[in-house]
Amino acid sequence: MAKFEPPEPFSFDRPTEWIEWRQRFSRFRHATKLHKEDGDVQVSSLIYAMGSQSEAIFKSFALNDNDKTDYNKVLQKFDEHFVPKRNVIFERCRFNKCVQQDGESVETFVRNLYTLSEHCDFGDARNQYIRDRLVIGLLDGQTSQLHLDNGYNFLGAVNCVDSQEPAWTVNLRILNKSIKFKIDSGADVTIMCETTYNSLQPRPALKPASAMLSSPGGNLTVRGEFETDIRLNDEKFTVNIFVVSGPTHNLLSRGAAVAMGLIQRLDEINDSVFGDIGLMRCDPVKIKLKENVTPYAIHTARRIPIPLLQKVEVELKRMEQSGVITKVAEPTDWCAPMVPVVKPNGKVRICVDLRQLNKAIKRERYTLPTIDDVLHKMANAKYFSRLDASSGFYQIPLDDESSKLTCFMTHLGRYAFRRLPFGISSAPEIFTRIVTELLGDLEGTAVFMDDIFVGGDTRESHDRNLNSVFDRVREAQMTLNKEKFVHCQTEMDILGHRLGAEGISPHPDKVKAIVDLKPPNDIVELRRFLGDTVRVKLDNEKGWVTTGIDTDKLPTPRSYNIETSRGKYRRNRKHLKPAPGITYEMTPPEVDPLDDYMQETPIVGNQPQANQHSGREVTRSGRVVRPPKRYGFD
Numbered sequence: 001m002a003k004f005e006p007p008e009p010f011s012f013d014r015p016t017e018w019i020e021w022r023q024r025f026s027r028f029r030h031a032t033k034l035h036k037e038d039g040d041v042q043v044s045s046l047i048y049a050m051g052s053q054s055e056a057i058f059k060s061f062a063l064n065d066n067d068k069t070d071y072n073k074v075l076q077k078f079d080e081h082f083v084p085k086r087n088v089i090f091e092r093c094r095f096n097k098c099v100q101q102d103g104e105s106v107e108t109f110v111r112n113l114y115t116l117s118e119h120c121d122f123g124d125a126r127n128q129y130i131r132d133r134l135v136i137g138l139l140d141g142q143t144s145q146l147h148l149d150n151g152y153n154f155l156g157a158v159n160c161v162d163s164q165e166p167a168w169t170v171n172l173r174i175l176n177k178s179i180k181f182k183i184d185s186g187a188d189v190t191i192m193c194e195t196t197y198n199s200l201q202p203r204p205a206l207k208p209a210s211a212m213l214s215s216p217g218g219n220l221t222v223r224g225e226f227e228t229d230i231r232l233n234d235e236k237f238t239v240n241i242f243v244v245s246g247p248t249h250n251l252l253s254r255g256a257a258v259a260m261g262l263i264q265r266l267d268e269i270n271d272s273v274f275g276d277i278g279l280m281r282c283d284p285v286k287i288k289l290k291e292n293v294t295p296y297a298i299h300t301a302r303r304i305p306i307p308l309l310q311k312v313e314v315e316l317k318r319m320e321q322s323g324v325i326t327k328v329a330e331p332t333d334w335c336a337p338m339v340p341v342v343k344p345n346g347k348v349r350i351c352v353d354l355r356q357l358n359k360a361i362k363r364e365r366y367t368l369p370t371i372d373d374v375l376h377k378m379a380n381a382k383y384f385s386r387l388d389a390s391s392g393f394y395q396i397p398l399d400d401e402s403s404k405l406t407c408f409m410t411h412l413g414r415y416a417f418r419r420l421p422f423g424i425s426s427a428p429e430i431f432t433r434i435v436t437e438l439l440g441d442l443e444g445t446a447v448f449m450d451d452i453f454v455g456g457d458t459r460e461s462h463d464r465n466l467n468s469v470f471d472r473v474r475e476a477q478m479t480l481n482k483e484k485f486v487h488c489q490t491e492m493d494i495l496g497h498r499l500g501a502e503g504i505s506p507h508p509d510k511v512k513a514i515v516d517l518k519p520p521n522d523i524v525e526l527r528r529f530l531g532d533t534v535r536v537k538l539d540n541e542k543g544w545v546t547t548g549i550d551t552d553k554l555p556t557p558r559s560y561n562i563e564t565s566r567g568k569y570r571r572n573r574k575h576l577k578p579a580p581g582i583t584y585e586m587t588p589p590e591v592d593p594l595d596d597y598m599q600e601t602p603i604v605g606n607q608p609q610a611n612q613h614s615g616r617e618v619t620r621s622g623r624v625v626r627p628p629k630r631y632g633f634d
Contacts, residue, residue, distance in 0.1 A: 113130045
């Protein structure tokens with residue numbers, strides 16, 4: 001029989017850990033068959049395992065002789081000592097305030113609800129409370145994943161969140177009659193309203209319902225159920241249908257819709273594109289050097305702090321097993337130093353100093369995309385998704401001869417990259433070119449480094465564009481980071497901007513520091529705020545107006561009125577806040593509004609103004625379009 005050591009002594013300065021410690025001791029008690037011993041032996045073992053401070057606590061219980069040898073009563077006394085009495089009202093308040101957070105999975109949200117409900121004294125109705133909290137607390141678009149196994153069959157949200165978005169419907173033939181069903185991926189069973197059932201000829205015989213039906217509005221009145229054959233596109237499916245009273249839609253359940261091939265979970269379809277470091281199906285990259293360059297090599301590895309040695313060795317081993325690097329034994333002309341950098345999660349990142357090699361590399365000079373190149377492809381989009389390539393550069397294979405150029409020295413010897421390394425000056429250009437050639441021609445798709453943005457003006461067009469991206473990615477054997485996958489959002493943050501159905505606006509976090517600026521107290525602080533390159537004029541009526549006046553012509557300290565300036569500052573600070581969404585004009589106008597005043601009114605800075613026709617700001621070809629004879633802040 002194996003020998004087991006008791007758990008570590010209990011930390012009396014952390015009483016909240018008592019429940020966990022007690023659970024470990026309980027497992028030790030059963031593993032060693034201690035629970036079969038006499039009560040005094042079990043109590044003595046418990047007190048000994050807890051530590052010396054437990055003796056004083058045990059004496060304070062003032063138990064009689066019989067209770068002192070009763071293990072369960074002694075354990076109960078320790079529970080009362082360490083575990084404070086729960087306030088049911090407070091616990092229920094915490095439970096009812098719980099909502100799903102951004103990025104939190106449905107499974108995690110459900111687990112949190114079960115944990116919070118543990119001390120709410122819900123009794124037998126616990127699952128019903130959790131079910132109701134799920135319906136209320138789930139974020140938009142998540143209800144379709146809802147399913148509870150609590151003796152009820154749950155009918156999900158049957159109404160569209162957006163009334164302009166058409167419902168998912170399908171016409172099915174039952175007893176030679178075409179009947180419209182709404183596809184509800186949140187429904188556990190298929191239901192038919194009583195009116196539709198009465199129109200069937202002949203009407204199928206009903207048998208008693210085998211389950212209770214519950215919806216967000218409460219329990220449903222079930223007349224009965226019947227089994228029948230349903231035809232879709234000359235295919236026959238056998239489906240069990242519940243008949244319910246009252247006004248409701250005919251709902252096709254999740255299971256039936258999956259069996260008919262009408263829906264499928266996104267992760268089931270595209271799990272193959274997510275993973276760790278992949279190897280893209282493309283030509284190996286060749287690093288070309290300039291002529292007459294002198295190789296650079298070090299002969300001694302940089303010293304690594306002793307606490308990081310083991311972490312560095314683990315990371316080098318992981319990279320070698322992933323095929324990113326390989327051991328080098330042969331002589332090489334180039335050899336760079338390696339430096340480990342600690343990441344926020346405690347692991348290390350292997351960084352190689354390739355500055356000397358970068359001086360000798362011939363770059364491709366591939367033009368990297370700008371913010372306008374990305375944003376104009378998202379014009380008119382109302383649904384957005386973002387994909388991230390898993391360690392993007394490491395998915396690009398490196399030519400054998402080029403691999404020798406990336407050799408680096410560690411305390412374990414020399415390694416060389418087999419994939420495109422971070423730190424190479426031409427790596428961003430190479431990676432962007434390859435991914436752009438792969439995805440650049442797809443509709444509603446924009447690429448910026450290792451980020452892939454997908455948009456669509458409707459849910460259907462978005463899903464179609466996203467599936468096209470998945471097909472290309474799967475074909476190229478590229479892998480994506482599932483943790484960073486953001487799916488079908490109505491708003492998305494892209495490169496410091498926020499995209500939505502209303503257009504493009506600055507991200508609030510990016511302008512918060514400016515919006516929260518305190519008013520200047522003197523002319524020096526005013527100059528500091530304006531900067532030497534900003535051209536403004538303090539006007540008594542309109543405040544700040546973009547003109548050609550230098551800051552040198554601002555009021556002098558003697559003539560500067562601080563109260564007047566503060567009033568203007570507060571009055572005009574609103575112009576620094578995020579403006580209404582900017583839209584991209586995709587078709588050139590018949591007459592450019594710039595033509596009439598381009599000669600006399602220069603465009604200053606990058607401050608888009610309101611369009612007098614649409615009431616929204618417009619940008620075209622990277623230049624802000626302004627209405628004639630209107631400029632500056634009103």
